[in-house]
Every structure is written in structure tokens, then in C-alpha cells.
Amino acid sequence: MTQTVLLNDGNTIPAIGFGVFQIPADGSTYTAVKEALEVGYRHIDTAQAYFNEAEVGQAIKDSGIPREEIFVTSKLWIQDFAYETAKATIDTTLEKMGLDYLDLYLLHQPYGRVEEAWKALEEAQAEGKIKSIGVSNFTPKYWNQFVPHFATVPAVNQVEFNPYFQQKELRALLAKDQVVIEAWAPLGQGNQSLFEEPVIATLAQKYGKDLGQIILRFENQEGIVALPKSTKKARMASNKDIFDFELTAEEMAEIRALDKGKGSHDPDAPGIGDYLLSAYDIHAND
Template identity: 55%
Template structure:
């Protein structure tokens, strides 16, 4: 498994397997089991995905040593604030059935992120979490939270793909050595991305699929992609990206596709209330 180093000295696999929208009815467990069998060693879940338990069952069923599997989960908005976050961390550990979580993120940038971050930092000190980070945090949200941090985020997981490359945010993260992770690295199957003629041409050149070219581009840009699928074929295909490299002309061709537009704008402050209403993970 190819790995990259985070700013706290720990190592993380260069590609992850995401489980967003995969139901915890056996489907999640089956998909994660297939991913681990394929070679993935980084599984990305979240409290709000409501499938942490399925991920935990798949990890135990795999027979792989715990230290070989990198587990990420995320604290949901309902559990923001110091006291609530302490309980949220406990709930994630209990749902996963694990003694520790490799990486734990603030899932969204709204409400009491400072109190929640303090709880995450204490969980690191207690050995419950190895690394901490954020998700969906734009430059403005990061600058607001930074003064409250004793530990810098190891990662910022954001929407990122060749049509939305987060160039300004990545420029901001670089001097802090905060690694970008990508959700929707394949654009959620967007035809504008998957049928892009430039990407199709590059894929033909290397004898790869468009998805493989996109994921390889992420890796070569230093971004950790977290693709999701329940298809055995796609799970295996998405992992098969380490036997080739894109030349500089092709990297530049992909870079030229950036539109600067994603599926939503985290800086819209009304989004926090909408998310809180849409995802209620407990009473």
C-alpha cells in the first residue's frame, strides 16, 4: 500500500475507500470487505453516515491486524461543543467497536467548532485518536478556528476533482503542511467529468479508464482521493492506479480543466442549519 506522511509524522494510505450513502444493512459491510480484500487499507466513514458499525464489523471480519487498517470517522454537528464532542467521540468508538480511531474530523465548519476541536485534541492526548483534521473548511473557516488550535489539522477533506481543483485552498494549506483529501473525487459520476474528451483521450493513451486517470491525477497532485462504490468491478478498478504515472503534459492538461465551481458552497452560513435538520443521528 502506497502511503504519504501527515504533518504529525504519521503515515496514511494514498487512497481511501468511502462509504457515504452506503446503508448499514449488510451492504456497507460487504463493500468494505471487498475493498479490504482488493488492497485498500484506508476506510472513511462518519457518524452522520450511520454505518460506522458496519465498517467495524467488516474490519473485524477481514482478519487483518488492526494496525494495518486506517480508519477515519467524523464528528457530526449535533455533537459540536466540548461536552457533546466528548460523547460523540465515545459513540464513534463504540459504534466502530475499536479502541482507537486513526483519523477523526470535524465534519462541517459550523457552530461551536472551537469547543469540538478542544475535545478532539484531548482525545489525541488520551490515545483515543491518532490524528485529527477537518472537513469542508474553507480558508475563512480555517482562519477562524486556527487561533483555538494547539494541534493543527492533519487533513482537510473537501470536494475536489479535475473540474473543481480547490487551487486557492490548496495554496493556503501547503505552508501548514495540511494534506488535502478529496470527497467526490470522481464528481459523483458526473457526465461532465466522466465523459470529458480530454480525460477520455488521456485514458486511451494509458490503457486506463477515465476514473483511473482522475484518481491517479489526485495522487500525483498530493491529494488523497476517497472514492466510493458498491460495485466490485469499480472498487477494484479504482484501486488499480499504482502501475503507471501521468507525464507532465497530461498533468497540465488535467489542471486546465478546473472550473472553480463545486456542488455547493460551504461559506453559505445557512447550510449548517440545513444539514442539522437533514441529518439527525440521535435524539
């Protein structure tokens, strides 16, 4: 049984998911998702700008697992934030993935016509095309800029999160509305120094777990939904196997002390929105 977290809209989300960022759409995504489902994941996270939604949908279909048992997330790219475009994109995504609905759909970035895009998400939710709606990469600055104008409070904010970047200011802000944080880069995107931290090594030895499992368990106990990514089946399985032990309050405090207060990506940096628009042209092959 997968552990779940309650969202502020009454829906639940599996506490750990499988992310497919940077897995190519050359059959690799299909294989990875099929294997992730085989080892027990029931939460798959993709995005329009990952270019692999179709393979995710196909793997879900071919898995033989009932649709309602799999929690599926995708994200709308900035290029399609204009209201009419956003509405059309939601339909295209469902068609591309072969799904009747998405469990969660996020605004991928906090730039451009954010309020128009959010309105399209709210309407799609009312129509039953999306169960829960949320945002991604919203810092406190962007949260305060946009969310007060939304009719609906996002259920989720997916941001960079790991022991080196614990998003303290953002978490305090989101707690007021019971907004769940999802972690991308929950293992620090392979940051070697994180895996060399003595406190994590000591705990891994104590609990007979690997370093990644200690990090993911810490995040889980902090109430964060983690989205680890791996294309290795054994690693997929171990990343999920974190619910048979519990870190003590003292151990949690030791890992909290690793926080450096900043991550590898700063959405507030000048020009990021323009850079991302030029770096990811989702309609290049249309």
C-alpha cells in the same frame, strides 16, 4: 504495498481510501467494506452522520486483517460539537465500531461550536484514542476563522475535489502547514461531463486505463488523498489500480486546465449549517 502520504503530525495515511457515504446500514456497508478490504484497500472512511459506523467496524473485525494494517477514519457531526458531548461521542464511536482507537477523526463541518469540538479531539488524541485529527469542508474562510485559535494544526482537511474543482486557493493556504487534502467526490459524483472530457478520454486510451483511473491518478500526483466510493467489487479494484503508470507534466497541466473553480457544494453559502443540522438528525433513533 499501499502507497502512503506523510501527515504533518508524523503519521502516514494510505494515498487512496474507500468511502462509505450514502451506503445504507442494512448490511450493504458491511458487504462493501469487506469487499474493499478483500481487493486491497487499507483505508476506510466513514462518519457519524453516515449512520453506518457499526457495520464498518464489524467488517474490519471480520476481515481477519490485523487492526494496525487498516487506517480508519470517522467524523464528528455538528450536533455533537459541544465539548462534553464531543468527548462522549468519541467514546461511543469507538464502542460502536469495536475499536480501541481511530487513525483519523475529523470535524465534519465548519459550523457551530467548532473550537469546543476541536479541544475534545485534541484531548482524545493526547489520550491515544485518536492518532490524527483534522477537519472537513473547511473553506479558506472557515480555516482562517477557526484554525488560528486551535492549539494544534489539523493534519487533514477533507473537501470536495476533482478536476472540475481543484481548490487552488485552499491548497495554497494549507501548503504552509503541510496539511493534506482528502478528496470527497474525487470522480465528480458521477458528473457525466467530466467523463466526456476529451483530454481524459485520450489519456485513458494512451495508458490502457479507464477514465476514473486517469482522474484518480491525476489527484494522486497532485498530492491529494482520494476516497472513491463504489459498491461494485470490480470498480473498487480498478479505482485502486492507479500506481503502475504516471502522467507527464504536460498531461497534468492539461487536466489542471479543466478547473472550473467551483464545486457542487458551497460550505460558505448562507444557512448551510442550519440546513445540515435539520437534514441530519443523528440522534433521531436514540
